[in-house]
Amino acid sequence: MAVTKSGDLVYTDDIDRTVNIVKNGKIEKLIRLQNCVRRNVCCTSSGDLLVILSNERNRIEVVRYIGFIEKQRIHIDDKGIPLFTPSYYKYIAENKNLDICVSDCEGKSVVVVSPAGKLRFRYTGHTPAPKYKPFNPRGITTDNQNHILTADDNNHCVHIIDQDGQFLRYIHCGLSNPWGLCSDTNDNLFVAQCLNKQVKKIKYLR
Incomplete structure (x- = not known):
C-alpha cells in the first residue's frame, strides 16, 4: 500500500489483480x-503510480501509470540484461531526485534507476555488517536529504546510503528482523519488525 500527496490510500489486490484507491471511505478501481x-506500489511526487509487476514469464517490471494509463515499463538495462531477479519480495520508493529505488531481496541488492529507467547503480551491502551476515534487503524508503534507507533482515539493521549509492552508516538500535520501512516529512523513520510484531519510531538525523 501507499499514500498519495492528497492523503488517499492506494493498495493492490492480488485476487482481483487490481490497483485501488480509497477516497472519502469509498474504494475505486x-x-x-x-x-x-503485483509485487509492490508507490506514489511519486508528481502523482504517478509505480507498480512492480510479475508477468506470466516471471519477468519483473516497474510500470509507471498516470491515472489508469500506462506510460513506462522498466525491466532491462542498456545491454538487455534484466534489472531485477524473479523473486517474490520487491519493495519500491522514489527518491527526492526522482530516482526509482527497488529493494530486490533475492538479488541481495538495491537497484536504483533514473526517471528514464536507466540503471544508475546497484548497492549490495557494506562490510562489516552488524551481525556479519550477507545483505538481505527488505523494505525501502527515502528521506528529505536524498538518502536511501533499506531494512536488512539478516543483520537486524537499516542501511543508509546517499543518492549515488555510497554507504553512510547503519541504524541498529536494538532492531529485531526489520522488514517494513517508511519515513515522514520530519524524517522520522518507522520500522516494522517482523518477529516481535512491533513498530519502532527512530529519529536518526543529527
Missing part, C-alpha cells in the same frame, strides 16, 4: 492488471 501479479 484505478488499474486492472492483465496476466500479471
